[in-house]
Amino acid sequence: MKKILVGVSGGVDSLSAVLYFKNLNFEVFPYFLILSEKNLIEKEKVVQLYKDLGFKIIVEDRRDYFKEKIIDYFIKTYRDGRTPNPCAFCNRLVKFPLLVSKMKELGFEKFSTGHYIRVDRGFLYKGKDKKKDQSYYVSTVKKDDLKFFENSITSFLSKDEIKKFVSGNNVEIKVKESQDICFIKDNYVDFLNENGFFDEEGEMVDDNGKVLKKHSGYYRFTIGQNVKIGGLDEKYFVKKIIPLKNRIVVCKRDGLKVKEFLLTPLEIFSDERKDLKVKIRYRNEEVECEIEDFKGNIKVITKDYIYGVTPGQIGVLYRDDKVVLSGVIEK
Incomplete structure (x- = not known):
């Protein structure tokens, strides 16, 4: 029987991935990372959920590692007068590398998650549900990590279809899904005040x-x-x-409108240069653009004016549904 490691949070998306691979006759090992106090509070419910379903869940407390890689970066970026994107960097520096590391330690060949993305022959694509698509946040993940990624049910179904799939397996979700930054309790200003600002x-x-x-x-x-x-x-x-x-x-x-800005590349998936669009925030619409190499950076030239280009945020270039590259916005 094939074995697979699946990163879980306790929410419906990662649960759907676990159930999906079980239905495909994989031996599935849920992997729950404690990265923040929020995760620690949720641990008992998540562990019980998967134990009740008959899975051998693996739990690891990596809060120290998360602080070093993400919280310290978050604080420094604000100190520098820039705006961080902790979720995108967490995927690149913490979640996906730890999944790959644990996968190899266990002797498995593949891992998965509940992300709304699709990976095909080393290229990253948007998930089917465009409203829930998470390719923007996963665009930062190293190609060497994504090559072990096995597409899950969230690659091919919409959120509504995912909920029906989980309900059809007679499973009750016990952990509330969150759209907030996991280590921020109330608001980021209070957090910064607690950390030297x-x-x-x-x-x-x-x-x-x-x-x-x-x-x-x-x-x-x-x-x-x-x-x-x-x-x-x-x-x-x-x-x-x-x-x-x-x-x-x-x-x-x-005064905010620009047609040019610079990216410091994070991950380059393709050398395509035609028919590109750029996204500068997760909720923003993509805008047609061209790109040029510029002193080790990438100059993005948009067809129309865009507003609120923010240093420290992530810029992602697409060709249709394919991610071409990601980078940090400089200016």
């Missing part, structure tokens, strides 16, 4: 350097964020963050 009065200025108001800390802002200027009816948005001066530069919406 302190309120300090700074200036909010326009493009000409005119002081419009005071603020209480540059780390509270991200590029494109709407800010209210007392006494002014017009909307202003964060255009630039200057950490060393604790200064926020704001502008009207047109």
Whole structure:
């Protein structure tokens, strides 16, 4: 009997993957990683869920490793006046590498997850459910890790179909799914305050350097964020963050529009250069673009203006449903 390791969270998507491979006559080993206090709280319910279903679940506490790779990166990125993407970097540096490492340790040949993605001959594609597609977040994962990935039921079905599949197996989900950053309890500002960031009065200025108001800390802002200027009816948005001066530069919406920006490549899946589109945030629409090599980086030139290009975030280039490359937005 073939054996497979499946990363699980306790939610319906990873559970569907476990049940899917069981139905294909795999011997399935669920793998639950404790990366945050939230995971620790959920551990008992997740373990009980899979034990009740007859699976030998593997649990590992890797909070120290997660702190080193993700929490420290998250804090440093905000300190540098940039906006981190912890989920994308967690997939690249923590979850997928640990899955591959455990898979090899157990002597298995394949692993899987409940991600809405599809992998084919080394290339990464969007999952069938475009509303739930997670290729944006998985685009950062190393090709050498993805080559061991076995497509699951979430590669080919929609979220609604996944729920019906799980219900058809008479399984009750006991862990609430979360869309939030796993290590943030309430909001990221409180988290940063608990980790060495302190309120300090700074200036909010326009493009000409005119002081419009005071603020209480540059780390509270991200590029494109709407800010209210007392006494002014017009909307202003964060255009630039200057950490060393604790200064926020704001502008009207047109001041945010750009047609060019730079990416530092993370993972290059394909050398395709035609018919490309770029996505600069998970919920953003893709925009037609061209790319050029530029001093070790990649210059992205969009067909239409885009708004809120944010240093530190992930930019992903697609050709149709295929991921061409991912990178960190520089400027």
